Amino acid sequence: NAGVTQTPKFRVLKTGQSMTLLCAQDMNHEYMYWYRQDPGMGLRLIHYSVGEGTTAKGEVPDGYNVSRLKKQNFLLGLESAAPSQTSVYFCASSYWDRGGEQYFGPGTRLTVT
Amino acid sequence: RKEVEQDPGPFNVPEGATVAFNCTYSNSASQSFFWYRQDCRKEPKLLMSVYSSGNEDGRFTAQLNRASQYISLLIRDSKLSDSATYLCVVNGNSGNTPLVFGKGTRLSVIA
Numbered sequence: 165n166a167g168v169t170q171t172p173k174f175r176v177l178k179t180g181q182s183m184t185l186l187c188a189q190d191m192n193h194e195y196m197y198w199y200r201q202d203p204g205m206g207l208r209l210i211h212y213s214v215g216e217g218t219t220a221k222g223e224v225p226d227g228y229n230v231s232r233l234k235k236q237n238f239l240l241g242l243e244s245a246a247p248s249q250t251s252v253y254f255c256a257s258s259y260w261d262r263g264g265e266q267y268f269g270p271g272t273r274l275t276v277t
Numbered sequence: 278r279k280e281v282e283q284d285p286g287p288f289n290v291p292e293g294a295t296v297a298f299n300c301t302y303s304n305s306a307s308q309s310f311f312w313y314r315q316d317c318r319k320e321p322k323l324l325m326s327v328y329s330s331g332n333e334d335g336r337f338t339a340q341l342n343r344a345s346q347y348i349s350l351l352i353r354d355s356k357l358s359d360s361a362t363y364l365c366v367v368n369g370n371s372g373n374t375p376l377v378f379g380k381g382t383r384l385s386v387i388a
Contacts, residue, residue: 197375206380207321207364254320258375265311266376268320 166190168269170255176275177245185240185272187255195258196238197222197266198230200251207254213238245276280304281379283365289385294355298382300365301347310341312350313364315381321364324350355386 171186187196197212199222209222213232227249229241238257242249253272258264283300290296302310310327325332327339327348338351348365365379 195375199378204380207378209375212375264309265323265326268322270320 168255168257168267170253170269170272172272173270174273176277177242178277179246181245182241182243183245183274184242185253185255185274187238187240187257187269188236189238189255189257189267190236191257191267192235193257193259193267194235195260195264196232197256197258198228198238198240199254199256200224200249201254201271202251210240210253245274247276250274250276280377281365281367283379283382285380285382287383287385289387290355291387292355292357294386295351295353296355296384297352298350298363298365298384299347300349300379301345302365302367302377303346304367305343305346307367309368309376310339310348311366311376312337312339312348313366313378315362315364317361321378324363352384355384357386357388360384360386 168189194215198210199207201207208224210228211222211225211230213219216235219230231239255269256266258266280303312324313321314324315321325334325339327341331340336353340349362381362383364381366376
């Protein structure tokens with residue numbers, strides 16, 4: 165049981181490049197989330213999904229897109245990376261959204277130069 | 278008022294000390310409360326849920342005060358391994374924030 169895994173662990177992008185971060189969970193959770201964490205800012209929700217085929221915007225969605233084609237996977241896309249998107253990205257999943265414990269992946273450290 | 282507020286610290290305490298963290302939240306309708314722990318450069322992990330009647334897990338005690346809208350975490354007999362950032366978490370005000378995470382309080386336990 166791997167829990168929540170994220171790919172890649174590290175990445176360096178140039179401004180304007182695109183990339184996709186992959187999150188996978190093997191706990192059969194309905195809900196999945198993408199957060200970014202910056203120094204002094206805490207965790208901020210980018211997008212989330214309440215089930216396969218559904219997505220919703222979080223607190224800071226601009227510049228990101230997501231897809232949930234399969235229940236176990238949640239993809240985060242950056243179409244045209246900007247230095248302001250340099251951050252640590254965490255994926256999480258839970259059984260339900262309104263107050264269920266969230267399980268986090270190990271994070272992806274992204275630097276945009 | 279921010280949804281979840283915590284003293285950022287750092288709290289520097291000697292081994293064996295008792296330390297308490299407080300957190301305030303703005304949504305009076307919140308029903309779910311947690312403390313998460315985050316080690317340096319690692320993901321957050323659930324430390325404990327917080328129940329209305331208060332709850333204890335070994336050296337850790339969590340309390341909820343609904344009237345004043347604050348949550349506390351007490352750590353007794355601090356260990357070096359308790360050094361981490363402690364995140365207060367509450368379910369959010371609106372539909373686009375299922376859980377809201379505080380910015381965290383950093384604890385350093387010193388030998």
